Amino acid sequence: MTRPPPPEWAPHKAVWIGFPSHPELWERDLEPAQAEVAAFARAVHADGRGEKVLLVAANIEAAETAERLAPFAGVVMEPFGDIWLRDTAAIVTGDGTARDFRFNGWGGKYDLPGDEDIGARLAAQRGIETEACDWILEGGAIDGDGTGLIVTTEQCLLNRNRNPGMSRAEVEERLKRDLGITSVLWLGEGLLNDHTDGHVDNLARFVAPGVLAIPEAFENDPNWRVYQAAAETAERFGHIEVARVPSPGRVLSREEEIIPASYMNFYIGNASVVVPLYGQPNDQAAVAAFGRIFPDREVVGLRADHILTGGGSFHCISQQIPRTR
Numbered sequence: 001m002t003r004p005p006p007p008e009w010a011p012h013k014a015v016w017i018g019f020p021s022h023p024e025l026w027e028r029d030l031e032p033a034q035a036e037v038a039a040f041a042r043a044v045h046a047d048g049r050g051e052k053v054l055l056v057a058a059n060i061e062a063a064e065t066a067e068r069l070a071p072f073a074g075v076v077m078e079p080f081g082d083i084w085l086r087d088t089a090a091i092v093t094g095d096g097t098a099r100d101f102r103f104n105g106w107g108g109k110y111d112l113p114g115d116e117d118i119g120a121r122l123a124a125q126r127g128i129e130t131e132a133c134d135w136i137l138e139g140g141a142i143d144g145d146g147t148g149l150i151v152t153t154e155q156c157l158l159n160r161n162r163n164p165g166m167s168r169a170e171v172e173e174r175l176k177r178d179l180g181i182t183s184v185l186w187l188g189e190g191l192l193n194d195h196t197d198g199h200v201d202n203l204a205r206f207v208a209p210g211v212l213a214i215p216e217a218f219e220n221d222p223n224w225r226v227y228q229a230a231a232e233t234a235e236r237f238g239h240i241e242v243a244r245v246p247s248p249g250r251v252l253s254r255e256e257e258i259i260p261a262s263y264m265n266f267y268i269g270n271a272s273v274v275v276p277l278y279g280q281p282n283d284q285a286a287v288a289a290f291g292r293i294f295p296d297r298e299v300v301g302l303r304a305d306h307i308l309t310g311g312g313s314f315h316c317i318s319q320q321i322p323r324t325r
Helices: 023-048 060-069 118-125 168-179 224-237 283-293
Strands: 012-018 052-057 074-077 098-102 130-136 149-153 183-187 205-208 211-216 241-246 272-277 298-303 318-322
Touching: 012 023, 023 052, 023 060, 023 272, 023 298, 052 060, 060 074, 098 118, 098 168, 118 130, 130 168, 168 183, 183 224, 211 224, 224 241, 241 283, 272 283, 283 298
Parallel strands: 012 052, 052 074, 098 130, 149 183, 211 241, 272 298
Antiparallel strands: 012 318, 205 211
16 A cells, blocks of 8 residues: 655655746746745755755756756756646655656646656656656645645646546545545635646645644735635544634736735745745744744745746745655
């Protein structure tokens, strides 16, 4: 029987972090996004107290920039479409083997060469035994507490643009078969304007066994109904404690459109918890809230505005390699 993936707060051997590599995708945000990713990598490495950081660059120019900005990190050069390794890298289970799921560009929205097999290639480089899974699943669509319980959203996992015709029961059976999942908490919708169709790592994250962090709506918050519905669903599920944390409220793009900015896209490393910030009034309150949740780790808040222009943040660009043996 497959053992579920360890929770993110369990010890890591290393972490893959995608490094912005394509000027045609990032345009004027390329260099500032690279700087934000390097700062994130530095916080995770924590002067050697954290974990080994593997920056994944798609070409020689990006690899050279990564080496210059983050000399403490290992740099891996492998072609990919974009940096969202949470969704394209393989998921390592509790027995140390990996599951490599199919990927279709978040329902056909962004079909970029290299994303379909970057997970298998990265796992092979690390000598991780990998099993290919015959259905579409992105890592950011699920979050687990290590006991076999995961949280997800109906908007994503039951979306017809992923696995058309697959029922809820069939999805749960695949999760059980491939990832050792024993119980699924189904939330409804994800954040407004999230091109991932409601990835749960922008909405609700486990922070301890049976403890689920969910944002508390801030004034003028476009997602307040989503947060409230998620909290109510989790409370009805039973055996789950809901920890409310601040939300950043309404965050707008340069074009004055609402974007899915979320403090929930944090990363739990061996020594630190890194929280994305957006220059909002609740930034420091969010850092303080996570400090209370993770008293054994340094909580670091870092700006992620330019990474967000690509559609995600720190959790989206990272995939940990747990220490299982």
